[in-house]
Amino acid sequence: MKLDQRVxxxxxxxxxxxxxxxxxxxxARHLHITQPAVSMQIRDLEAAVGGVLVDGRRExxxxxxxxIMVRRAREVVHALEMAGHELLTARGVAAGTIDMVVITTAEYFVPRLLAEFGRRYPDIRIRLSVANRAEVYQMLDERRAALAIMGTPPGRLPLKVIPFAPHRLSFVASPDHHLAGKTHIPPAALAEERLLLRERGSGTRDHLERYLKYHGVRPLRADELGSNSTLKQAAMAGLGVAFLSHHVFEMEEAAGRLVRLDVTGTPVEREWNVIVRVDQQVSPAVQTLVDFLQDDGVKLMHAKPAQNVK
Incomplete structure (x- = not known):
């Protein structure tokens, strides 16, 4: 089967x-062509392969x-993109397209970093996805992302982990919460509080559960509310105590709408990492972004964001 001559x-x-x-x-929308044109390309590819590749047209x-074809198609497209990047690099041009994914918490600072990166390297295009940790794992596994920004990476994949900035997480509540303003709050005090949780699969949820387990705390009540934004709004409304990244609540804290609770053992100190697969060639564009994050990531993340709290 000479696919190279037919596909x-x-x-x-x-x-x-x-x-x-x-x-x-x-x-069809992604490729900027019509749906019948997509169907025709798939039919022609199936004819070349001699078998069905996509089962169903609705689901x-x-x-x-x-x-098998998807896995190999990614390798073909990636190889051609790498060739284009290398040709540009040979001409001294930092250019190319980076498919990257970040966990949801990182969306609070990554746009700030990419704005400066774009000013320095206008010929490098970014395609950014935001997902929870489980979805980030899947995108790396399927090679749909060349680079990820996250905390703890998956252990089952061949990955290079490059720390570039500290990541702190703390408990927060409304300013009129009875624990607000108190110092050296023992972790056991959380057992009597209504805790507000991220969804399962999120890094923040995992960090919280590890903290509670380490300190032997079993909360009386815990509500799963999902997104960081929902947790912030719920905490500000007085619904309970949330455990969040400092990146998530820094503007609300500065505006006096949330307070960080001085719970013993917090802030929980973690790291932000750039993640790339070791078994996939890193393009010059991706390497340029990695170098940028290592050199200037911390400084840009500490730059004061605009005070626009919603």
Whole structure:
């Protein structure tokens, strides 16, 4: 089966778009072509392969053959992108496209970093996704992201972990909470509080559960509210105590709408890491971003954001 003589790059891009979006309609939007054109590319690719790659046209599922083709298609597209990056680098131009993903907490500072990065390297384009930790793992596993910003990386993947900034997490509550203003609050005091939790799979939730387990605390009540934004709003409204990254609540604290509780053992100190796969060649554009984060990430993260609290 001489696929190299029968398969086109357009067909591979159509297959990847369908696999990544889970929809022919969304794939068409992503590729800026019509849905019938996407369907035609998939049909032609299936004819070249001699088997079904996508099972169903409404609820899209890849067949076993489809999974193989998607994996290899990513390698082909990545290799061509790398060739383009290397040609530009040979001409002394820092250019290319970076597919990166960050965990939800990082969305509070990453745009600030990318704004400065974009000013310095205008020919490097960023495609940014924001996801919880489990979804970040999946994107790295499927090679849909060349770089990730997160805390603790997955252990099952071949990854290079590059720390670039400290990450602190603390308990916060409304200014009129009965623990506000108190010092050296024992962790046991949290057992009587209503704790507000992120969803399972989030790094913040894992850090909180490890803290509570270490200190032997079993909260009387814990409510899962999901997003960082919802937790902030709930804490400000007096619903309970939230455990959040300092990046998430720094503006609300400065505005006097949230206070950090002086609970013993906090802030919990972690690190922000840049994550890349060791078994995937790093493009010059990605390396430029990694170097930028290591050199200037901390300084830019500590720059005061605009006071626009919602």
């Amino acid at each position: 086109t790059l357009k067909q591979l891009r159509a297959l990847l778009a369908v696999a990544d979006t889970g929809s022919f309609t969304m794939a 899209v599922r890849l067949t076993a053959s489809g999974e």
